[in-house]
Amino acid sequence: MSTRSSLGVSLGNLLSWIYPEKCRECDVPIHALKSSDHAVVLNRFFCRDCWEKIEGIGGRCCPVCSHPFQSGAALSHSPDHVCGDCRRDPPCFTLALTPYRYEGALIKAIQLFKYEEQVVLAKPLADLLIGALRGLKIDVVMGVPLHPTRLRSRSFNQSILLAKRLALHFSWPLYVDVMYRTRETLSQVGLSKKARQKNMRGVFSVQRQERISGQCVLLVDDVYTTGATLKEGAKTLKKAGAKEVFVAAPVRMLFGI
Structure with missing residues (x-):
């Protein structure tokens, strides 16, 4: 210096x-x-x-989407320990890794990172995922793509920044140009679960499919809310030939199960 x-x-x-x-x-x-x-x-x-005070997600969780069961009654209705959502509409990903609750300081951290361009928070937020990801056999990591219009207005893709930090830590290849958005969507903020699913339906496509054919892919986003975005991304990647898809976000919103 x-x-x-x-x-x-x-x-x-x-x-x-x-x-x-x-x-x-x-x-x-x-x-x-x-x-x-x-x-x-x-x-x-x-x-x-x-x-x-940031709080991790503990206790019994769905072995697919990782949402925690809120009560023993919920577990009694799920003898296989898979939540109702995943039984009714099985996602195309193998496992969702979402280690922390979207509460307290983490709400502010995500808002600062995503909307106030505090990109220095990419590393500490990505670091929240390291323990959950350790031991996974991943061939390539990707961030959820933004539509070019949204990318121009924001000037960066927060999901790719998180994916980049994880790729560096684990020495995984990072792909930023394989999956893309085919159209601009409404903001997911404030939409119901059904509206989120409809909003994301068919929104992704894959180019150069040979790059992910037979590969185990990690798809990264900043927040797991209802899972609509990551589910659609995983579905697109599997359809394009990915062998297996894991999805990850440092934080998730919790709903009663």
């Missing part, structure tokens, strides 16, 4: 102590240091207490 760069970082650190940022979750002042280090990146946006 040059002397000028060192001075710039030092000045930035000094100013952050004089005029501290506030935690985006609880509004408590935090003294953020300018760095790309994982812990320090988080400290630019969240106090330690709020980040340590």
Whole structure:
């Protein structure tokens, strides 16, 4: 680092102590240091207490979509331990990996990352998936593609940024040009489950199918809500010849099962 760069970082650190940022979750002042280090990146946006409160998904979960069962009654109606949604409409993916609840500081983190262009959060968010993905035999990783119009307005694809971090960590090949959107869709925000499924139906297509034929693919998104996007993506990849598809998102919304 040059002397000028060192001075710039030092000045930035000094100013952050004089005029501290506030935690985006609880509004408590935090003294953020300018760095790309994982812990320090988080400290630019969240106090330690709020980040340590993020909650993983535990207990008995559906072995396909990984949604937790909320009660013993639900399990008694699912003797094979597969949730009602997956029995009624089996997804084309082998397993969904969604280790954390979309609550608290993680809601703010996703919003900052996705809508306020805080792309430095890609690494800490992707890191939430590492434990869940360890041991999987993956041939290629992909992010859910955006339509070109949405990509131009946002200037980046948050799912591909997460996929890139995972590809680097596990030394997996990253494909960004194999699956694409055939049309622009409505935003999924605020849509019902049925409307989300209808909105995503037939939206993806695959080019250069030989690149995924017979491959085990990991498809990454930022949030798993109803699963409509990842289910449609997995369906498209399987139809194009993928041997197996795993889907992953660092966080998921929970609904009663």
